[in-house]
Amino acid sequence: MKTGFTDPVLDAQAGFRALMQAMARPGRVQQVIPPPELPAGLEAAAAATILTLADAETPLWTDAGEEARAWITFHTGAPLVAEPASAMLLLNTGATMPALATLHAGEDETPQDGATLIRQVTGLAEGSGWRLTGPGIEREHHLAVMGVPGDFPAQWRANAARFPRGVDVVLCAGGRLAALPRSVALREGG
Amino acid sequence: MTASAHMQAPDTDPGYNFAYLDEATKRMIRRTLLKAIAIPGHQIPFGAREMPLPYGWGTGGIQVTASILGPDDTLKVIDQGADDTTNAVSIRRFFHRVAGVRTTTRTAEATIIQTRHRIPERPLTEGQVMVFQVPMPEPLFKLEPRLAETRRLHALGDYSLAQVKLYEDIARQGEGGSSYSHPVMVNHRYLMSPSPIPGFDNPKLHMSPALMLFGAGREKKIYAVPPYTSVVSLDFDDHPFRPVRAPHACAACGSTTSYLDEIVTDDRGGRMFVCSDTDHCAENQMARKAAE
Numbered sequence: 001m002k003t004g005f006t007d008p009v010l011d012a013q014a015g016f017r018a019l020m021q022a023m024a025r026p027g028r029v030q031q032v033i034p035p036p037e038l039p040a041g042l043e044a045a046a047a048a049t050i051l052t053l054a055d056a057e058t059p060l061w062t063d064a065g066e067e068a069r070a071w072i073t074f075h076t077g078a079p080l081v082a083e084p085a086s087a088m089l090l091l092n093t094g095a096t097m098p099a100l101a102t103l104h105a106g107e108d109e110t111p112q113d114g115a116t117l118i119r120q121v122t123g124l125a126e127g128s129g130w131r132l133t134g135p136g137i138e139r140e141h142h143l144a145v146m147g148v149p150g151d152f153p154a155q156w157r158a159n160a161a162r163f164p165r166g167v168d169v170v171l172c173a174g175g176r177l178a179a180l181p182r183s184v185a186l187r188e189g190g
Numbered sequence: 191m192t193a194s195a196h197m198q199a200p201d202t203d204p205g206y207n208f209a210y211l212d213e214a215t216k217r218m219i220r221r222t223l224l225k226a227i228a229i230p231g232h233q234i235p236f237g238a239r240e241m242p243l244p245y246g247w248g249t250g251g252i253q254v255t256a257s258i259l260g261p262d263d264t265l266k267v268i269d270q271g272a273d274d275t276t277n278a279v280s281i282r283r284f285f286h287r288v289a290g291v292r293t294t295t296r297t298a299e300a301t302i303i304q305t306r307h308r309i310p311e312r313p314l315t316e317g318q319v320m321v322f323q324v325p326m327p328e329p330l331f332k333l334e335p336r337l338a339e340t341r342r343l344h345a346l347g348d349y350s351l352a353q354v355k356l357y358e359d360i361a362r363q364g365e366g367g368s369s370y371s372h373p374v375m376v377n378h379r380y381l382m383s384p385s386p387i388p389g390f391d392n393p394k395l396h397m398s399p400a401l402m403l404f405g406a407g408r409e410k411k412i413y414a415v416p417p418y419t420s421v422v423s424l425d426f427d428d429h430p431f432r433p434v435r436a437p438h439a440c441a442a443c444g445s446t447t448s449y450l451d452e453i454v455t456d457d458r459g460g461r462m463f464v465c466s467d468t469d470h471c472a473e474n475q476m477a478r479k480a481a482e
Binding site for chain 1: 216217224228344401
C-alpha cells in the first residue's frame with residue numbers, strides 16, 4: 001500500500017487552503033503539497049484533494065483503477081458507491097466524464113448537498129481559454145483546460161442555470177488545481 | 191511524535207492536535223466552507239463542537255479559524271475593533287498555545303483576522319481572510335421565528351418580510367431602524383446577516399479583495415462571501431442605505447473618517463469619541479508624531 005500525506009495534519013491543511021483559494025478565486029491555479037507516493041492513475045493534486053476532503057462521511061464514486069480504489073479506502077475510509085448520482089465526491093480520471101446533469105445537485109433548501117466532481121485533466125493554464133466571471137473574480141479570469149469533454153461549456157451553462165442548486169468542479173493537473181464553483185459563469189473563446 | 195509536532199513553536203501545548211480540533215471535525219468544517227464559498231451568502235448547518243469557552247464568546251469563529259489555520263499564518267483577533275479586550279486576547283492566546291502560530295495586532299501583517307463585530311479600517315488585501323463571529327446567522331429571525339419557514343423563504347428568494355420591516359421603519363422614523371447587523375443581499379441572491387457589524391462597515395463587504403467567512407457556533411451555521419462579490423445593504427431606491435458615523439473627530443488621533451466609540455468620562459455628561467479600531471488609531475498617532 002502506498003503511503004498518504006507525509007504529515008497528515010499539516011499537508012491536509014495546505015491542501016485545504018489550496019482548495020479554498022481555488023474555490024474563492026475561480027480560474028486561479030493553485031499548487032498542492034504532493035503525497036510522496038501515488039497509486040497508479042492518480043496524480044498529485046487529485047490525490048491530495050481526496051486525502052483532504054474524503055472520509056467515512058463522504059460517499060465517493062470513482063472510475064480510477066483497483067490500486068487507487070484500495071488506496072482511497074485505506075487512507076480515507078470513504079464508502080465507494082457504484083452510481084455517480086449517489087456520490088458526494090466524485091473522482092474522475094478516465095476519458096469520459098459523468099454528465100454534470102446526472103449528479104446530485106442538492107435541493108432548493110439544501111443546495112449545499114450538491115456533489116463535488118474532482119476531474120483529472122491533462123493541462124491547466126491561466127491567461128487564455130475560457131472567460132470566467134462571477135463571485136471571486138474582480139473583472140474576468142481566463143482559464144485554459146486540456147482534457148475535458150467538448151460539450152463541457154454547454155454542460156456548465158446548464159449547471160449554472162439551476163443555481164443555487166448545482167455541482168462544483170475541481171480540475172486537477174499534475175500537482176496543480178483550479179476550481180469552478182457553481183456560481184461562476186463560463187464563456188468560450190475569450 | 192509526528193512531523194507536525196516538530197514544526198510547532200516550542201511553547202505549543204503538545205497535548206492538543208494542531209489548532210485544537212480533531213482532523214475529522216476539521217474535514218467536516220472544511221467541506222462546509224467550500225460549499226459556503228460556492229453558494230455566496232447561503233447558511234449551511236454544520237456540526238459545531240463544544241469549545242473550551244462558552245457559546246456567545248466566538249465558538250463559531252474559533253472553529254472556522256482552527257479549520258483554516260496553518261503554521262505559516264499570522265493571526266489577528268479583534269473584539270469591536272480592539273485587539274486588547276478580553277475576548278480578543280483570550281482567543282489569540284488560545285491559538286498561540288494550541289497551534290503555535292504567530293499573532294499580531296497589526297492589520298497589515300495578518301493573514302487571518304478573526305473578528306467580533308468590526309471590519310478593520312485599513313483596506314483588506316487578497317492575501318487576507320476575515321473570520322466573523324456570528325451570534326445569530328438568520329437575518330429573518332425577528333420577523334419569522336420558524337427556521338423551517340425561513341429556509342423556505344431563502345429557497346424562494348422571498349425577502350418581502352425584510353422589505354416591509356424596512357419600509358415600516360422609514361415610514362415611522364424617516365430612516366432604517368438598524369444601526370448594526372443591517373441585512374445585505376449577497377450576489378443578488380441571498381439575504382445575509384453581516385453579523386452585528388455597524389452599518390458603517392457594510393460597504394466594506396462589497397467587492398472586497400479578501401475572503402469573508404462567517405461562523406455561528408451556538409446556531410451551528412457557516413456561510414461565506416467570496417472576494418469580489420456584490421454585497422448590497424437592503425434599501426429602497428428613494429431611501430438609499432446610509433452608513434452612519436458619529437460626527438466627531440477621534441480624540442486620540444484626530445481621524446474624521448474612522449468609526450468612533452463614544453466613551454462616557456464622568457457623571458456630568460462628559461464624553462469623548464475615539465477610534466473603535468485600535469490598530470488604525472495607533473497607526474494614525476504614529477504618523478502624526480512622525481510628521482511633527
